[in-house]
Amino acid sequence: MTFDEKFKECVQYFQNHSSPTYVRNDVYLFSDFVELSTVFSKDGEVSFGDIQDRFFGTKEYNSAEERDNDDSLVLNIFMLLQERSYQYGDDYPFSYDNDRTVMKIKVGLNDKQKFYLYLLISSKLNIFKAFKTELTTEFEFVCKIALERYLPTDAVVKNFGRNSAYPGNAIGRIKGLAVDLNLTVDEYELSQVSERNNQERGLDIVGWIPFQDDCMNLLVFLAQCACGKDFESKQHDTRRFKNYLNFYKSNPIHIMFIPYSLINSREKKFYHSDLIEKDYLVFERKRIMDFYDPLNFNTLDSFKVVELCLKYKESIV
Numbered sequence: 001m002t003f004d005e006k007f008k009e010c011v012q013y014f015q016n017h018s019s020p021t022y023v024r025n026d027v028y029l030f031s032d033f034v035e036l037s038t039v040f041s042k043d044g045e046v047s048f049g050d051i052q053d054r055f056f057g058t059k060e061y062n063s064a065e066e067r068d069n070d071d072s073l074v075l076n077i078f079m080l081l082q083e084r085s086y087q088y089g090d091d092y093p094f095s096y097d098n099d100r101t102v103m104k105i106k107v108g109l110n111d112k113q114k115f116y117l118y119l120l121i122s123s124k125l126n127i128f129k130a131f132k133t134e135l136t137t138e139f140e141f142v143c144k145i146a147l148e149r150y151l152p153t154d155a156v157v158k159n160f161g162r163n164s165a166y167p168g169n170a171i172g173r174i175k176g177l178a179v180d181l182n183l184t185v186d187e188y189e190l191s192q193v194s195e196r197n198n199q200e201r202g203l204d205i206v207g208w209i210p211f212q213d214d215c216m217n218l219l220v221f222l223a224q225c226a227c228g229k230d231f232e233s234k235q236h237d238t239r240r241f242k243n244y245l246n247f248y249k250s251n252p253i254h255i256m257f258i259p260y261s262l263i264n265s266r267e268k269k270f271y272h273s274d275l276i277e278k279d280y281l282v283f284e285r286k287r288i289m290d291f292y293d294p295l296n297f298n299t300l301d302s303f304k305v306v307e308l309c310l311k312y313k314e315s316i317v
Contacts, residue, residue, distance in 0.1 A: 003301075006130035007308045014040065014127050019055045024073060028261060028271050029229065031080045032123055038094060038103050039117065042313035045104040048078060078103070087265050091289055093117055109310070112289070115297050117306045119285045122227045122259040134301040137162050140225045141300070143257040144205050146283060146291035147223060151207055156180075161204035161225070170197040174244050181208060181245070182216050189243040202237025205255075216248035221281075223255035231258045232275040254280050261285040 001009075014036070022029040037054065038046045056070045082100055085092050093113035095104050106113065121128050122135045140162055148157045158165040158180075166173035170193050178185045205223035222238040238254045262270045262284040270276055270284070297303055 009130045010128045027076050027080050030077045038105050039309050045102055048101040111298055112292050114306045115292050118302045119259040125227050131305055136227050138300045138302045140204050143225045145293045146288050147207050149291040155209045157207040160206045184246045220252040222252045225257040235277050257283045
C-alpha cells in the first residue's frame with residue numbers, strides 16, 4: 001500500500017466516524033478530535049455549532065435536560081481548547097475568534113506547530129491505523145531526544161525497544177543493560193524469560209547519569225512510550241525490570257511518554273490524575289513539545305503524514 005493509499009484509508013475512517021465514542025468525562029480526547037476536525041475542515045475552521053451537529057445532529061431528545069447535557073459537553077470541550085491556546089502559546093497551531101466559539105487552523109504553520117499536529121495524530125491511532133508503525137516507531141525516536149534534552153549533557157540515553165542499542169534476544173539485552181549500569185542480575189528471574197523472546201516488552205528507552213567510579217548506586221530512568229489511549233494499563237511494564245536487575249540503594253525512576261495533552265494548568269496537576277500511578281514521571285504532549293528538536297522532525301515519515309493532513313479538506317458536517 002502506498003503512502004497516499006494509507007492516507008486515504010485514514011480519511012475514510014475519519015469520515016465514517018463522525019462522533020467519537022469516548023467516555024464523557026474524557027474531555028481531553030474529545031478536544032483532540034475537534035482539533036483534528038479543524039485540520040480536515042475545508043474552511044480550516046469549526047464552530048461550536050459544527051461540533052454540536054457532528055456529534056448530536058440526528059439525535060432525538062426526550063428532555064431538555066438531555067439536550068443540556070450534550071451542550072455542556074461541547075462547551076467543556078471548547079473551554080479546554082481555549083485553555084490549550086494559553087498553555088501552548090505561539091506553539092499552538094490553532095486560534096479563535098473573539099467570542100471563542102470558532103476554532104481555526106493558523107495559516108503558514110511552522111515546524112514546531114506541525115510537531116504538535118504530529119503528537120495529535122499519534123494520539124489517534126484508531127484513525128491513523130495505517131500509519132501505526134511509522135507513528136509509534138518515530139514516537140520512540142522523538143521521546144529519546146526529549147529525554148536526552150531533559151537530562152544533563154553527560155547523561156547516557158539508549159533505545160531498548162525498537163532499534164535497540166543492545167543485540168540479541170531479550171535475555172541478552174537485559175544482561176547487556178546490566179553491564180552498562182554495572183549491576184548484577186537475578187539469574188532465576190531472568191531464567192523465566194523465554195529464549196525465543198527477542199524484545200522484552202515494556203522498556204523502550206533507558207537513561208542514566210554516570211559517576212566517575214564503579215559503584216552500582218546510579219540514578220536510572222526506565223521509560224515506556226505509549227500512544228494508545230489505554231496507556232495507563234502499561235504503567236507496570238517497566239517496574240518488572242526490578243525483578244531482573246539488582247538496583248543498589250536507589251530505585252529507578254519510571255517514565256511514561258504519551259502524546260496526549262494532560263496538564264491541567266489551573267490545578268497544576270494532570271487531567272485524570274487518578275489514572276497515573278505514584279512514583280511516575282510523565283512526559284505528555286506539552287512536555288514533549290518543550291524539548292522539541294527542530295533538526296530531526298521534518299526528516300520523519302510522520303512529518304509527511306502531517307503535511308498530507310494539512311492539504312486535505314472536507315466538509316465536517
